[in-house]
Amino acid sequence: MSALSRTSAAAPVAAPHASTSGSVTAVMATVMLALTPATLYGFWLYGWPSIYLWLITVAFAMLGEAVCLRLMERRAVPVLFDGSAMLTGWLLAVSLPPWAPWWIGALGGLFATMLCKQAFGGLGQNLFNPAMVARVALLISFPVQMTAWVAPLPIDMAAAPGPISGLLVTLKGIPQGLDAVSSASLLGFAKTEMSRGVDLLQSLPHAPSLSWLGSRPGSLGETASWLIAAGGLLLIVRRVISWHIPVAMLAGIAVPAALLHLVDPARYLDATTHLLSGGAMLGAFFIATDYVTSPNTARGQLIFGAGCGVLTYVIRTWAGYPEGVAFAVLLMNSLTPIIDRYVKPRVYGRDRQGVALDAPAMAARPIVGREY
């Protein structure tokens, strides 16, 4: 988005200029469309509480945006309709435990848009991905609620909470009587077992199952890996995002995972488990590719994506938390300005040193003011 405003600020003088039909709203709408199948599938898996949590998170993210805009004495409605606050809330909601209490979603939504986005100056100004900052803030503030995963209980099953009792789950917490099996995610299970000295060869047969189709505990955005990946491919086909960050990030997770698994399968999970677990898919396609907080050039994006992937693997394998996508993306967000400084696109008509091509008279002279 900052790129868009930059091109409009510098008035074109001559030469061919390609224009794009993609407004902020159109881009946001495409991303939301790509997220819809996975979200709906998640709603079906986790039932009414997850629907309410999603609604609350999105509503509070938009409320936070509106309040900030009013405080700055700007009109809230046009900015709200660009869809960015809704998408931020949506991405946060699909990274939360689906049966989390309502105030988790409310606090997270407000935190994301008010402190992580508008405090920096609004869309295009924030250094860090708002949804991920909010998720990390919630995770370190409320570790119990943020790691309470439930096993899927499809909405059409008799035991699943209906519209009313589902609302009570979101508002008052999970009741004792309800047949909701709280369960660890595979990454958490493996980490706990490893820490008490049971190696993976012994513990994995008892581990929670991991399926492409998504019948396993997790957030809305991690269970249906294939739907998330399909949504991501849609974004690439529609040219909303390029392939560089997702491919580099997934490779950054898969390559070290495969190598270390080969060396010692008793200590290191295999690559497939890593790719299908946690926020790997959501992070690679939807989180790390955020225009605002990722580098502008293709080479920069490859570095950024690989960094996200490797850091995710390092945090998952050796750090205290079982899942590391959010931390990895935030760490790489902070490096984005540095990457953008050192990895610059070649200026049109000049080589990488900034020397004009095919102009012997110009070649001897150093070009000043290459930075735009």
Place this chain on the structure above:
Amino acid sequence: MKTDYKTIVSDGLWSNNGVLSMLLGLCPAMAMTTSATNGFGMGLATAVVMAASSLLVALFRQRITQEIRIPVFILIVASMVTLVDLAMNAWMHELYKVLGLFIPLIVSNCLPLARLEAFAAKQPPLAALVDGLFMGIGFTLALTSVGAVREILGSGTLFADASLLLGPAFKAIEMRILPADMGVLMMILPPGGFLITGLMVVVKRLFDLRAGREIQMGGAHSAPA
């Protein structure tokens, strides 16, 4: 020239507050404000150091030459900090066990140094003493309020362990605001220090804006002449 003590006092307490206006001394303001009591204790220690070293620098201001002023300031502040450190260890040993690690760091706090450079080195001893004292009290107020907000949000208490600092009579002000499991853990971790300090600066500027006062932006302003 007549010294305007009223301005010195109001500058120190509010309009040129060390933390909330000048954004100086942020290190202790974030590291030591996990509770109101910690912030208060750190603030008091700093205030004593500031008052004493301001007075000393003002007394010797004719003798301190321009070239060596910074080492001399540091030496004076360091001596005062050592005194406070030893006194606290002797008479408030329980609190010393909590704050002790951070007391020596007052030497490197830029707020005392900034006031010595900007005010005490150019003013008569009494004005310098008042300035150091009230800048210190303003610092204490800022640290106590940041600490209070973080403590309420983070652990749900207010002035916990105040009796260690102020004596058993103050047991009564130790309060529990929220149930024990309601705290937002992040607020007593480092990110909470940054967030709450930043939001307190926002609140102060809003107050000033409402009152129609000129907002003092960050930076060590020289004192009113």
